[in-house]
Amino acid sequence: xxxxxxxxxxxxxxxxxxxxxxxxxxxxxxxxxxxxxxxxxxxxxxxxxxxxxxxxxxxxxxxxxxxxxxxxxxxxxxxxxxxxxxxxxxxxxxxxxxxxxxxxxxxxxxxxxxxxxx
Amino acid sequence: xxxxxxxxxxxxxxxxxxxxxxxxxxxxxxxxxxxxxxxxxxxxxxxxxxxxxxxxxxxxxxxxxxxxxxxxxxxxxxxxxxxxxxxxxxxxxxxxxxxxxxxxxxxxxxxxxxxx
Numbered sequence: 001x002x003x004x005x006x007x008x009x010x011x012x013x014x015x016x017x018x019x020x021x022x023x024x025x026x027x028x029x030x031x032x033x034x035x036x037x038x039x040x041x042x043x044x045x046x047x048x049x050x051x052x053x054x055x056x057x058x059x060x061x062x063x064x065x066x067x068x069x070x071x072x073x074x075x076x077x078x079x080x081x082x083x084x085x086x087x088x089x090x091x092x093x094x095x096x097x098x099x100x101x102x103x104x105x106x107x108x109x110x111x112x113x114x115x116x117x118x
Numbered sequence: 119x120x121x122x123x124x125x126x127x128x129x130x131x132x133x134x135x136x137x138x139x140x141x142x143x144x145x146x147x148x149x150x151x152x153x154x155x156x157x158x159x160x161x162x163x164x165x166x167x168x169x170x171x172x173x174x175x176x177x178x179x180x181x182x183x184x185x186x187x188x189x190x191x192x193x194x195x196x197x198x199x200x201x202x203x204x205x206x207x208x209x210x211x212x213x214x215x216x217x218x219x220x221x222x223x224x225x226x227x228x229x230x231x232x233x234x
Contacts, residue, residue, distance in 0.1 A: 004160075037225075043207060045161075045225040091160055095223075104149065104213055105174070106223060108160035 002027050004094050006109035013082050014117050021077045021112045023092030029053075033095035034068065034075045035106065040088040048090075051075065082116045089113050120145065122212050122226035123192075130232045137197040137204070139229045143212030150193045151223060152185060155207040164208075167193060200233045207231075 003026040013019045025034065036048040049059065051068050059066050063080045079086055089111045096105045123142040131137050143150050148169055153161040163177040167187035178185065182200075187193040197204055207230050211223035 006160075033222075043230070044227045045209060047222075047225070050222055093161075104223065105151065105163050105166060106153070106161070106211075108153075108162070110160040 002029075002094050002096055002107040004092050004107050004109035006092055006112050008112045009110070010113045010115070012115045012117065015084060016081050017116075018078060018080050019082050019114065019116075021079075021090050021092075021114065023075045023077065023109060025073050025075065025092070025094045027073075027094060027096075029097055031097045033097065035093040035095065036066070036075075036077050037091045037093065038088045039091065039111070045091075048077075079114075082114075084116050084118050087114060087116045122147075122210060122224050124208075124210050124226035124229050126229060127227060128230050128232070130234065131200050132234050133201055134199050137200050137231055137233075139195040139197075139208050139210075139231070140192040141195070141210030141212075141226055142192040143210075144224055147212035147214050147224070149213040150187050151211045151213070152193075152195050153209045153211065155209065155228075157206070161209060164195070197231075200231075202233045205231055205233045 005024045008022055011019060032053045034051045038046040038048055049066055056068050056070055065078045067076045091111045092109045093106045122144055125140050129137055150167045152164040154164050155161045165178045165185045166174040169187055170189050182198045184196045207228045209228045210226045213223050
């Protein structure tokens with residue numbers, strides 16, 4: 001069965017610190033997609049990244065970077081030089097690519113509440 | 119190109135009333151997913167629909183909940199005889215049928231249902 005675990009429920013850092021949010025997943029699929037979403041206090045879901053299971057290259061986008069390790073089934077997210085505006089709940093998700101009815105369904109972790117203090 | 123639209127954004131109902139949540143997918147998207155976010159939890163899949171078809175409703179409670187995606191108009195998630203435990207944020211996501219983005223879901227802003 002598909003499962004996503006975000007063991008960190010809450011993280012607090014002071015502005016300009018680096019912070020890493022952990023995500024561990026379980027799947028029997030050989031092809032799958034991993035996602036990160038941000039949910040600010042306003043409540044909407046903001047898409048951050050999608051990663052294909054065949055692409056293990058790490059990605060950097062500004063202050064954000066993602067470390068995909070297939071060997072440990074992890075897809076960790078690092079924010080460098082955090083800012084107050086980064087305060088939000090961050091969700092990791094796994095997409096089912098199986099044929100049939102479950103195609104495309106997202107499995108979410110419980111989220112990590114990040115608070116960045118000034 | 120407008121994003122996924124959901125309305126209302128906030129809905130208040132008393133116990134026993136009906137709640138209707140609407141979702142208009144992005145233009146050209148024929149797949150709609152509904153997710154529910156209970157307080158301090160992640161999003162949980164409820165139902166997956168294509169136009170005029172329910173593909174997978176395995177995440178939907180067996181009673182009081184129903185969903186449709188008609189040929190014309192928005193997708194509707196309907197909750198009959200609401201109870202306090204139905205209070206949650208309900209998110210709709212849409213996805214194209216094919217193309218490089220078919221494994222990506224675009225989320226609406228959500229409808230926050232409060233049951234008094």
